[in-house]
Amino acid sequence: MAEKTQDFVKGLWEENPVFVMLLGMCPVLAVTSTATNGLFMGLATSFVLLGAGIVNSLLQNIIPDEVRIPSFIVVIATFVTIVDLVSRAYMPAIAEQLALFIPLIIVNCLILNRSEAFASNVNVLRAIIDALGRGLGFTWALTFLGGIREILGFGTLFRGTGAVIQVLGEWYQPMLIAILPAGAFITLGLVVGLVNVIMSKSFSIKELFGGSSAVKEEQTTA
Amino acid sequence: MANDKMQPRLILVLTLITIASAVSLTFIDDLTAPLIAEEAEKRVQEAVLSVVPDAVDFEEVEDENFEIFKALDEVGEVVGVAVQHDIRGYTGPIDVMVGLDMAEEKIIALDVLSHTETPGLGARITEDEFRDQFRGRDFSSQEEVDIIAGATISSNAVEVVVSEVVESAEDIQAAVESGGE
16 A cells, blocks of 8 residues: 555655656646646646556556557557547637647657556556656646746736636736746746755755854854 | 567557557547537637627638638628638648728738647737737738737738738639629
């Protein structure tokens, strides 16, 4: 049980596909100009991860090693095409926004990585749990980055849906660079740096406070 | 490396996987294709009615260069002409619908039917703020359109596609008149 929980939780934080493994950077940089796009891209990718994970785990004894990469890619491409067609049929507005980035999920190395390194070596249940964890990790990361960039670049959250939230008022002069490609690199870099600081062993809140009280002491003695 | 005995199995497995993929996608395509086509048709209908708001109905007019729709009111009078035209944008074709008031020689309104521009940048050509600049624009207007910051190519493409339509206004009018008889 502990192992399965571990499989799930890893993808959310410790081995987050975006902030720690730095996989699938193309959609991460390209579609996170708004929280809505990030969220839907994350969910679409999660569906493909799950589908490819299940099929590639079930077929692990059938697919010969020599052709595993082309086989995985065909399976992944099938699920991506399903997402593409279904989203265009049932969610045309969002599909139009994401346009060519949906077919590009095929080449998201996160999915191939999970099929190759995990799903094809474990049973279906573990493959499903892993896919859900990584998918959710990818989704929150994209939504988070999209949210930061959207707030800075538009002053809103979840624009393009029925539930737009006006975060910053009329006074706010949108920071255009946040939604431009440069903004994607800057935001991603800062967030990855922040995640690194939080995760690093040397960082502890206690130390931070200890440091500041030491300064205070010095000031009082002076 | 695969030895000679291995190879038929490689081919067989990969072929079977590809066949399974093709079969399932055919099935999904069968389910979604009518919905996607219906959505596209609805988009055209909405676009014609949105660029010529006085219209309640429309008829397609045969033409070599443009997709022309004659917009009609309740009594079947022509109240405007909607022209569909496309151009290469930044990442792919931009398909627009332009509503023309032939009597006043003015653009009534503009709608973007489909495009593959960058989300959040070029994709903003669909927003009212940009499209409204074409509302009521004279055919002869030389005034420049305010481009969207970060989306110069997309904005310019729309401006060019609109002027292509406007420059052919006489031909379009001729097509509408001959098609109406």
